[in-house]
Amino acid sequence: MSELKGLMYPRTPEGRAGILPGPPWHYSGEMLTVEFRTDPERVAELLPPGLTLAEDDPGAVAIIWAEWQSCSDTFEELLDPARAQYKEVFVVIRCQHEGTTFSRSAYIWVDKDFAMARGHIQGYPKKMSEIWMTRPVTVGRAGPRLEPGGRFGATLSTWGRRIAEARFTITGEADSAGFVNGHPMLHSRFMPAIEMDGRDSLDELVTMSGFDHEVGPVYAGDAELVLHDNPTEELDRFGDIEIIGGYYRQVGTSMGPGTTVHANPNPMAS
Numbered sequence: 001m002s003e004l005k006g007l008m009y010p011r012t013p014e015g016r017a018g019i020l021p022g023p024p025w026h027y028s029g030e031m032l033t034v035e036f037r038t039d040p041e042r043v044a045e046l047l048p049p050g051l052t053l054a055e056d057d058p059g060a061v062a063i064i065w066a067e068w069q070s071c072s073d074t075f076e077e078l079l080d081p082a083r084a085q086y087k088e089v090f091v092v093i094r095c096q097h098e099g100t101t102f103s104r105s106a107y108i109w110v111d112k113d114f115a116m117a118r119g120h121i122q123g124y125p126k127k128m129s130e131i132w133m134t135r136p137v138t139v140g141r142a143g144p145r146l147e148p149g150g151r152f153g154a155t156l157s158t159w160g161r162r163i164a165e166a167r168f169t170i171t172g173e174a175d176s177a178g179f180v181n182g183h184p185m186l187h188s189r190f191m192p193a194i195e196m197d198g199r200d201s202l203d204e205l206v207t208m209s210g211f212d213h214e215v216g217p218v219y220a221g222d223a224e225l226v227l228h229d230n231p232t233e234e235l236d237r238f239g240d241i242e243i244i245g246g247y248y249r250q251v252g253t254s255m256g257p258g259t260t261v262h263a264n265p266n267p268m269a270s
Helices: 040-044 113-122
Strands: 025-037 060-071 085-097 100-110 126-128 130-133 151-158 161-174 185-192 200-208 211-215 218-227 242-255 259-263
Touching: 025 161, 025 218, 060 130, 060 161, 085 113, 085 130, 100 113, 113 126, 113 185, 161 242
Parallel strands: 100 126, 100 185
Antiparallel strands: 025 060, 025 242, 060 085, 085 100, 130 151, 151 161, 161 218, 185 200, 200 259, 211 242, 218 242
């Protein structure tokens, strides 16, 4: 019998049919961030046992729209852009674990299967969705310029229903694109046991951070955000929110293997 190859399913004789090539993965894209404050209890209820709220501004949350082009170390996906381009929206909170502050993606949606599979490996709780965001332009009138007065919109929908929408107007440049999504990521990887009896066959806490970072100027401005009541989502639990600010920037980074922070030695018994 031949050895089956590939990082993830399906593993096949050549490995070409796998949903995702192996790391490292390289990303270049645009990010529209809206930071807001909510009741810290609404953040605390999203944390699993062993994690606590960040000490400073514990109710701060970021929702980020991003349009990415990504590839493996072969870069061949860039010549087949259907395999490279995708959009996502992620809701980021902060937490503490053993005295260290981390960022954590509490919710995240994507519009391509390979991006969802990659996220599941990394511990991002990715779901499929429909995402749109205004693109900046450098010629013509059919888009905003990255300058004061530039106006952007962004939407997130699933199962035919709107989840969230944002509007952003550039007022100037800033030194940073907020503070919520500024730490190494700390995520949970889990898989229910096949018996479906409440036990997990995988139960890990993992961390990761990128390398070869490259960022463009940060454009700050006024932001509006609406989180809709939705039968399959729970963003409305944030309740009344206070907008902290909005930011837009171009980002480049690469990701490789992460680190297991904690693994339940007997997850089936949990």
